[in-house]
Amino acid sequence: MPIRRGADYIESLRERQPTVYYDGKRVENVLEHPAFKIPIQTLARIYDLQWSPEYQDKLTYLKNGQRTNITYMIPRSKEDLRRIREALNIIYDNLLGFFGRCYDYLNMWMAVFAAHAWDFFGDKDPLFADNAISLYEHCSENDLFLTHAIVAPMVDRSKMASQLVDPYIQAGVVEKNNSTVVVRGAAMVSTAAPYAEELIYFPNLLRDPDPRYAIAFVCPTNLDGIKFIARRSFKPRDGYGEFEYPISSRFEESDAFVVFDNVKIPKENFLFLEEVDKVIPMMWGGVYMKAWFNYHFNVQYYSRLKFLTGLATLIAQAVGIDKFVNVQEKLGELLIYLNITRAAIIAAEDAGEKLDNGLYRPNPEIAVSVSHFNMIALPRAFEIIKLLSGGSLVSLPSSRKDLENPEIRQYIDKYLVGAGVPAVERIKLFNLAWDVVCSELGQRYELYDRFSRGDPTVMWSRMQMQFAKQRDECVKLAKTLLDSIPDPE
Numbered sequence: 294m295p296i297r298r299g300a301d302y303i304e305s306l307r308e309r310q311p312t313v314y315y316d317g318k319r320v321e322n323v324l325e326h327p328a329f330k331i332p333i334q335t336l337a338r339i340y341d342l343q344w345s346p347e348y349q350d351k352l353t354y355l356k357n358g359q360r361t362n363i364t365y366m367i368p369r370s371k372e373d374l375r376r377i378r379e380a381l382n383i384i385y386d387n388l389l390g391f392f393g394r395c396y397d398y399l400n401m402w403m404a405v406f407a408a409h410a411w412d413f414f415g416d417k418d419p420l421f422a423d424n425a426i427s428l429y430e431h432c433s434e435n436d437l438f439l440t441h442a443i444v445a446p447m448v449d450r451s452k453m454a455s456q457l458v459d460p461y462i463q464a465g466v467v468e469k470n471n472s473t474v475v476v477r478g479a480a481m482v483s484t485a486a487p488y489a490e491e492l493i494y495f496p497n498l499l500r501d502p503d504p505r506y507a508i509a510f511v512c513p514t515n516l517d518g519i520k521f522i523a524r525r526s527f528k529p530r531d532g533y534g535e536f537e538y539p540i541s542s543r544f545e546e547s548d549a550f551v552v553f554d555n556v557k558i559p560k561e562n563f564l565f566l567e568e569v570d571k572v573i574p575m576m577w578g579g580v581y582m583k584a585w586f587n588y589h590f591n592v593q594y595y596s597r598l599k600f601l602t603g604l605a606t607l608i609a610q611a612v613g614i615d616k617f618v619n620v621q622e623k624l625g626e627l628l629i630y631l632n633i634t635r636a637a638i639i640a641a642e643d644a645g646e647k648l649d650n651g652l653y654r655p656n657p658e659i660a661v662s663v664s665h666f667n668m669i670a671l672p673r674a675f676e677i678i679k680l681l682s683g684g685s686l687v688s689l690p691s692s693r694k695d696l697e698n699p700e701i702r703q704y705i706d707k708y709l710v711g712a713g714v715p716a717v718e719r720i721k722l723f724n725l726a727w728d729v730v731c732s733e734l735g736q737r738y739e740l741y742d743r744f745s746r747g748d749p750t751v752m753w754s755r756m757q758m759q760f761a762k763q764r765d766e767c768v769k770l771a772k773t774l775l776d777s778i779p780d781p782e
């Protein structure tokens with residue numbers, strides 16, 4: 294199958310529906326369920342871009358004569374990486390930097406797994422090299438949509454997984470034979486799971502050196518025993534729509550809790566199996582997924598920061614505060630975040646590295662540092678929008694119905710205008726601001742910005758360990774100066 298259209302994705306999902314629970318009930322058909330309509334439509338729209346004459350050359354490439362989704366391309370040069378990134382720019386400009394779990398995010402992971410088939414996954418057993426390649430081929434040739442689950446449920450973080458009341462809270466191997474592995478346990482969050490076709494699982498941290506937890510696999514989401522319990526949808530409340538919730542009505546992404554209820558997973562689906570020494574290098578060093586997904590996050594955030602900077606500026610102009618120096622300082626702050634992120638994308642490409650396996654990898658120090666910086670910059674951008682908006686976020690009559698009632702419309706048109714801005718425009722603007730920073734979806738995005746790459750405290754504290762070489766060079770510099778100062782007699 295070549296690149297897909299949105300309709301192809303929807304048809305495929307119809308045929309291979311995962312087991313999803315919503316509001317206490319098994320979902321009969323995820324395509325018909327109101328909780329998943331927005332993300333499925335959004336995703337379908339982005340698949341369609343692959344067929345648009347304007348974007349096709351940018352969003353696809355030729356692989357063995359077959360037009361293929363470019364986010365499945367294995368980058369072998371700086372130029373390749375740039376081509377992929379330009380495609381990501383198109384996707385995330387289209388999504389205004391929201392909907393971070395569009396198809397491209399995990400397609401890139403699969404390409405990286407394939408590139409490391411022999412030097413990492415198959416270094417001890419060729420089965421896993423073959424698996425990394427065939428799983429990649431399967432996903433890329435069918436242009437499949439993936440979700441991922443890597444974090445164990447937050448039960449008691451002071452204990453290792455095997456010390457918990459039930460040692461199968463974190464997903465682990467229960468038993469295995471020559472062909473199949475039985476996995477039991479759960480994972481805390483899997484964004485997009487209810488409408489995904491394939492699932493990537495691996496543990497993000499070595500929370501326990503017990504080998505049963507050291508597993509990585511990619512399997513269909515509809516495998517028997519895989520169950521997704523979806524959170525409440527943050528689509529617009531009933532009776533409201535795009536006017537009141539311009540972001541929730543476009544960029545709601547579903548998150549789900551994942552249960553592996555004695556799932557029988559064929560060995561062909563594993564990238565590694567009970568190999569403890571693979572867990573850390575999967576993220577840091579070795580496969581180094583941190584370099585890849587943080588690079589990707591910077592691209593998402595570049596688009597989002599552009600949108601947030603524009604929104605903040607419009608708010609400041611609409612209520613005549615844009616000439617105040619404290620407001621200009623905040624707008625300048627957003628532009629600084631935007632350009633730091635932009636610089637990081639370019640720099641991570643330029644300072645990337647061609648690995649022995651032929652893969653061209655973005656520079657990890659730059660990609661990770663700026664993405665981790667954005668764990669505070671993005672929430673700060675949300676804060677700036679709140680600070681500039683003040684009470685207008687809540688005091689505006691904001692529903693379309695208010696405007697349609699002539700009895701109150703006369704007051705709205707008189708009192709709710711802005712600085713040269715008619716009332717309707719001002720209401721639309723603040724509805725948008727509310728949806729971005731205050732609505733349930735807005736709050737969810739703030740959590741995503743803080744936590745989706747791992748907890749900021751733990752991540753920031755690890756930098757000096759992970760970038761020890763760089764740190765040691767800095768220490769040497771300071772030490773050289775200190776050593777050059779003569780000791781007192």
Ligand SMILES: Cc1cc2nc3c(=O)[nH]c(=O)nc-3n(C[C@H](O)[C@H](O)[C@H](O)COP(=O)(O)OP(=O)(O)OC[C@H]3O[C@@H](n4cnc5c(N)ncnc54)[C@H](O)[C@@H]3O)c2cc1C
Pocket residue numbers: 394441442443444447450481482483484485497548737738740741744745746747748750751
């Ligand atoms: C919107 C959203 C979408 C997400 N989507 C996905 C997804 O699609 N797939 C996926 O796998 N995950 C997803 N995640 C989960 C995300 O990966 C985790 O939230 C993240 O890794 C942080 O882990 P945690 O929430 O378990 O927090 P923890 O790491 O447990 O941290 C929680 C708190 O405890 C403290 N803490 C915990 N451990 C330590 C320690 N050892 N030392 C010191 N302090 C500690 C932290 O500092 C922090 O304050 C998503 C999260 C969000 C919010």
